[in-house]
Amino acid sequence: MRMTKQRRFILDLLTQTHQPKSAEMIHAELPDDSMNLSTVYRTLDAFFIEGLVSKSTMKNTTFYYINHHDHHHYMICLGCQKMYEIDCHLDSIADHVASEHHFKITHHDMTVYGYCQDCQANHIQH
Numbered sequence: 001m002r003m004t005k006q007r008r009f010i011l012d013l014l015t016q017t018h019q020p021k022s023a024e025m026i027h028a029e030l031p032d033d034s035m036n037l038s039t040v041y042r043t044l045d046a047f048f049i050e051g052l053v054s055k056s057t058m059k060n061t062t063f064y065y066i067n068h069h070d071h072h073h074y075m076i077c078l079g080c081q082k083m084y085e086i087d088c089h090l091d092s093i094a095d096h097v098a099s100e101h102h103f104k105i106t107h108h109d110m111t112v113y114g115y116c117q118d119c120q121a122n123h124i125q126h
């Protein structure tokens with residue numbers, strides 16, 4: 001993939017933050033208007049296919065974050081949208097499934113959804 005100045009900027013932005021960011025948030029932080037929102041979306045999609053970023057979707061908004069080698073995933077509260085970092089335990093399971101199906105895994109993506117303690121009272125029992 002061609003690494004233009006803008007693509008490099010987006011990648012740096014995500015590398016420097018611990019906060020997952022939506023395309024809109026990234027677009028708002030661009031230094032100039034050389035990239036429109038749909039280009040930001042396309043760039044993030046390309047990063048995802050390359051395995052450079054992971055994503056979590058929350059109420060129709062997709063948040064992107066860097067896919068470090070020693071990466072983690074997110075657990076998101078559907079009530080207040082608070083995000084918790086969780087360790088990845090998927091690699092050993094994925095390797096097992098992959099060898100069964102002769103599948104070559106490049107990367108993976110996982111998000112856990114639910115309700116935090118504060119939101120459980122409001123959302124679980126009705």
Ligand SMILES: [Zn+2]
Nearest residue numbers: 077080116119
């Ligand atoms: Zn909550």
Ligand SMILES: [Zn+2]
Nearest residue numbers: 071088089090
């Ligand atoms: Zn993982």
